[in-house]
Amino acid sequence: MRRLENAFWFAFAVPTLGIVLVLFFAPFLYSALGSFQSKSGQLTLDNYALVARLYTKDVLYTVGIATFSLAIVLFIGILLCGYLRVYGNKLVEFLFKIPLFVPFVVVGHAMRVFLAPHGILNSMVAQIGLINLDNPPSLAYSWLGISLALAWKNMAMAVLLILGAFRSVHETYLEAARNFGAGAIRQTLDVLLPMSASSLAVASVLMFTSMLASFSIPLMIGGGKGAQMTMIDVYYRITYQGDYGAANALGVVSYLLASGAAIYYLRTVTRK
Amino acid sequence: MKVNPGAMGRATVKIAFLALVLFVIFGPLSSLAIWSVAEKWYWPYALPQQVGLFYWGRVLGSDLMRSLQLGFFIATAVTMLTLLCTVPVGYALARFDVLFKSVIMMLFLLPQAFPQLPVFANAAVLLYKFDLGATIPGVVLIHMVGSLVYAVWIMTAVFKSIPVEMEEAAINLGASRIKTFLTIALPLAVPGIVASSLLVFLYSLDEFTGTLLIGAPFVVTLPVFMYNASMGYELQVASITALLLMIPGMVLLVLLERYLKAEYLSMFGRI
Amino acid sequence: MGPSGCGKTTLLRSIAGFIKVDSGRICFDGRDVTGLPPQERDTAMVFQNYALWPHMTVFDNVAYGLKLKKVPASEVRRRVMGALELVEMVDILGVEGIESRKPPELSGGQQQRVALARALVVQPKVLLLDEPLSNLDAKVRQRVRVEIRRLQKRVRITTIHVTHDQEEALSIADSVVVMDKGKVIQVGSPQEIYRRPQSAFVAEFLGSSNVLTGQLCRADQTVSVGGIKLSCATAAEGKATVVFRADEARLAGEEAQVQGNVVVFQGDVEETLFVGSAFRHFVKIGTELVMVDSPESSPLRRVKVVVPREKVQIYPLEG
Numbered sequence: 001m002r003r004l005e006n007a008f009w010f011a012f013a014v015p016t017l018g019i020v021l022v023l024f025f026a027p028f029l030y031s032a033l034g035s036f037q038s039k040s041g042q043l044t045l046d047n048y049a050l051v052a053r054l055y056t057k058d059v060l061y062t063v064g065i066a067t068f069s070l071a072i073v074l075f076i077g078i079l080l081c082g083y084l085r086v087y088g089n090k091l092v093e094f095l096f097k098i099p100l101f102v103p104f105v106v107v108g109h110a111m112r113v114f115l116a117p118h119g120i121l122n123s124m125v126a127q128i129g130l131i132n133l134d135n136p137p138s139l140a141y142s143w144l145g146i147s148l149a150l151a152w153k154n155m156a157m158a159v160l161l162i163l164g165a166f167r168s169v170h171e172t173y174l175e176a177a178r179n180f181g182a183g184a185i186r187q188t189l190d191v192l193l194p195m196s197a198s199s200l201a202v203a204s205v206l207m208f209t210s211m212l213a214s215f216s217i218p219l220m221i222g223g224g225k226g227a228q229m230t231m232i233d234v235y236y237r238i239t240y241q242g243d244y245g246a247a248n249a250l251g252v253v254s255y256l257l258a259s260g261a262a263i264y265y266l267r268t269v270t271r272k
Numbered sequence: 273m274k275v276n277p278g279a280m281g282r283a284t285v286k287i288a289f290l291a292l293v294l295f296v297i298f299g300p301l302s303s304l305a306i307w308s309v310a311e312k313w314y315w316p317y318a319l320p321q322q323v324g325l326f327y328w329g330r331v332l333g334s335d336l337m338r339s340l341q342l343g344f345f346i347a348t349a350v351t352m353l354t355l356l357c358t359v360p361v362g363y364a365l366a367r368f369d370v371l372f373k374s375v376i377m378m379l380f381l382l383p384q385a386f387p388q389l390p391v392f393a394n395a396a397v398l399l400y401k402f403d404l405g406a407t408i409p410g411v412v413l414i415h416m417v418g419s420l421v422y423a424v425w426i427m428t429a430v431f432k433s434i435p436v437e438m439e440e441a442a443i444n445l446g447a448s449r450i451k452t453f454l455t456i457a458l459p460l461a462v463p464g465i466v467a468s469s470l471l472v473f474l475y476s477l478d479e480f481t482g483t484l485l486i487g488a489p490f491v492v493t494l495p496v497f498m499y500n501a502s503m504g505y506e507l508q509v510a511s512i513t514a515l516l517l518m519i520p521g522m523v524l525l526v527l528l529e530r531y532l533k534a535e536y537l538s539m540f541g542r543i
Numbered sequence: 544m545g546p547s548g549c550g551k552t553t554l555l556r557s558i559a560g561f562i563k564v565d566s567g568r569i570c571f572d573g574r575d576v577t578g579l580p581p582q583e584r585d586t587a588m589v590f591q592n593y594a595l596w597p598h599m600t601v602f603d604n605v606a607y608g609l610k611l612k613k614v615p616a617s618e619v620r621r622r623v624m625g626a627l628e629l630v631e632m633v634d635i636l637g638v639e640g641i642e643s644r645k646p647p648e649l650s651g652g653q654q655q656r657v658a659l660a661r662a663l664v665v666q667p668k669v670l671l672l673d674e675p676l677s678n679l680d681a682k683v684r685q686r687v688r689v690e691i692r693r694l695q696k697r698v699r700i701t702t703i704h705v706t707h708d709q710e711e712a713l714s715i716a717d718s719v720v721v722m723d724k725g726k727v728i729q730v731g732s733p734q735e736i737y738r739r740p741q742s743a744f745v746a747e748f749l750g751s752s753n754v755l756t757g758q759l760c761r762a763d764q765t766v767s768v769g770g771i772k773l774s775c776a777t778a779a780e781g782k783a784t785v786v787f788r789a790d791e792a793r794l795a796g797e798e799a800q801v802q803g804n805v806v807v808f809q810g811d812v813e814e815t816l817f818v819g820s821a822f823r824h825f826v827k828i829g830t831e832l833v834m835v836d837s838p839e840s841s842p843l844r845r846v847k848v849v850v851p852r853e854k855v856q857i858y859p860l861e862g
Binding site: 017105114119213219220251262 | 289290293294296297299300301302303304306307318319357358360361363364365368369370371372374376378379380381382383384385386387388389390391392393394395397398399413414416417420421424474478480481495498499502503507510511514517518521522524525529
């Protein structure tokens with residue numbers, strides 16, 4: 001009887017589950033299997049050999065950008081959230097939520113025109129005479145441009161996550177430190193940061209994997225030459241060469257890089 | 273009144289800090305606004321030589337309006353279908369020992385962990401096999417993959433936050449399961465359902481990766497339209513589109529600002 | 544001392560400097576500290592939840608204030624151990640335990656001591672305790688109360704101890720300040736406060752008190768309450784509260800002759816409860832219910848409630 005009732009409720013999940021299974025998990029498995037197949041359908045490791053030969057540098061490049069971007073986000077995020085937690089500033093807090101709801105493609109395009117060789121940023125800096133516009137440095141179309149754009153977009157999420165963690169630290173822990181003369185920075189580094197270390201670690205893993213998987217921002221702001229982020233490689237491999245085997249092998253590499261986040265999500269389920 | 277030099281210094285630092293924040297947030301966005309009204313702009317000029325609304329007029333009479341309508345149509349369909357699918361699932365997962373409960377939870381969580389692009393590329397192959405490639409239903413379905421996994425979790429959380437005693441009181445008075453759901457749980461869940469529908473709507477409106485892979489070249493929503501314009505160096509057209517694309521998000525930000533919690537926003541941290 | 548929400552913790556946090564005051568001044572020993580930040584006031588606070596940092600060892604918790612003051616490492620060590628010795632934690636944890644254990648591993652009473660040590664180690668001029676015993680269970684609380692009093696006498700630091708527990712306040716304070724709704728109601732020694740509460744609120748807050756409503760009459764200088772008239776000097780007309788303690792009243796038979804300067808009410812015993820130290824009789828006098836404690840349960844039904852006149856307090860109601 002009880003089993004019957006459980007099965008009854010399960011029935012509600014079937015259509016929803018169906019869509020996710022057919023359009024996410026089936027393609028997911030298909031891409032994993034496809035990575036071991038040649039064009040004629042035989043089992044092979046050639047795709048991985050190709051990936052290792054052509055894309056090792058790109059994978060490292062991707063990890064590098066995500067790491068650098070995460071470092072920017074954490075550095076600014078922790079200091080900013082420490083300030084917001086200790087002193088409070090509603091306006092600044094609101095301003096930092098804005099990037100959250102700016103679509104990725106818009107961020108890509110905005111950064112493209114903002115950071116371009118003759119873009120707004122360079123024009124402004126040139127006005128104060130720091131650079132020469134005849135030979136301008138370009139942030140767009142480079143790893144630095146991608147990192148800055150990713151950091152800008154992720155800053156909103158970081159502020160939400162870090163500030164949430166900082167807010168869950170009870171006020172008295174801060175007052176106890178303030179009692180001895182700890183300023184905002186000391187309170188942040190000595191009390192807030194260590195007391196929310198585990199939430200921050202989780203936030204970092206999630207932001208890191210989402211940066212590894214970023215597609216539209218590097219698509220719009222990345223350079224046409226040199227190293228590319230892996231998602232761009234996957235996209236080009238499919239649209240320009242129709243080579244699903246290699247693209248899927250690269251996809252599997254990206255799944256593996258995302259396994260940190262996957263483990264976290266699995267844990268949340270098993271904990272409940 | 274004597275001015276305290278320490279307080280003056282602090283005020284200066286505060287204003288400088290606020291100016292920096294404003295620059296960091298609005299600097300990149302300001303370039304969109306400037307480009308949208310730049311009728312003539314060649315370097316080395318720091319600002320456009322000629323400013324006007326010429327491109328706005330041209331853009332608003334172009335394909336953009338079709339993309340806009342299409343985007344709203346798709347987002348409406350995605351939102352309604354997502355609600356229809358996830359409200360019952362969320363309620364069941366929140367209240368009952370559903371068969372294979374932890375497996376189901378896991379299946380709805382894992383998609384959030386993995387990169388979407390390689391999966392969607394293979395899903396596109398599948399959709400083309402069913403003749404759904406480059407069609408509106410195909411794009412709706414691919415948007416739903418993203419919105420379903422998100423909405424199931426939100427709905428479950430929304431229903432879990434309603435004390436079970438409220439429903440037990442109704443059952444105790446003789447209400448049936450269905451009646452209890454319709455008269456107690458559902459009305460109490462309305463604020464949560466509305467908030468998450470708005471987020472799903474925005475997600476679909478802004479979705480780029482799946483639409484590019486499945487919709488192109490016939491189903492062009494606003495983000496894809498903007499991407500094409502930007503890559504074709506039609507910077508004015510792209511900037512105007514980008515500004516239009518930002519409006520729904522900004523409206524939602526003001527509406528939902530107080531309710532924004534990190535766990536409800538996983539969908540917007542991606543791709 | 545005061546009921547929750549009366550503003551006692553706010554006052555304490557203002558003294559510590561966590562809250563900026565809108566008006567008025569805060570002085571220690573004549574020194575105006577109103578505008579000073581917390582660390583320059585020479586105060587140290589022990590929080591209700593102790594607020595021991597869970598990620599630092601016991602040693603690091605206590606040493607934190609000294610490290611911020613850039614005290615040399617060897618002296619830090621000496622003073623930290625000294626402070627922990629003072630609260631008798633060195634014997635309990637051992638030197639090794641102090642350097643390795645973290646607050647969440649300690650019991651509530653031990654955390655309390657560490658929190659005290661963290662406050663004492665900076666040698667404050669004023670020690671601020673915010674309900675320090677409220678998170679301990681009843682048995683431990685009794686013991687720690689005595690220890691805090693002993694410690695305070697030994698270190699001779701002015702201590703402000705906030706509590707809502709009247710027994711705690713009366714038993715360890717040299718001077719008690721009663722607060723209500725953000726105002727100081729009465730200041731005095733514990734004996735004064737207990738014996739001569741100066742308002743119905745204080746009397747009621749000290750517990751086991753009966754509060755009756757009476758009517759003042761200026762013409763014949765009396766107050767009518769519970770069907771009798773008491774003489775009382777009054778310059779006002781209107782309502783007054785009449786207060787006496789349950790343990791200072793006694794019961795007598797309906798027909799009994801009562802002598803001396805006493806107040807006598809007629810009433811019916813409605814209920815008798817055993818409350819441990821005594822039997823508490825609930826007596827209906829007119830429309831009011833009063834409590835009378837006595838060591839033996841009274842079998843009587845119609846009774847006289849007898850209270851010495853000097854134990855009956857009368858407070859005119861304002862407004």
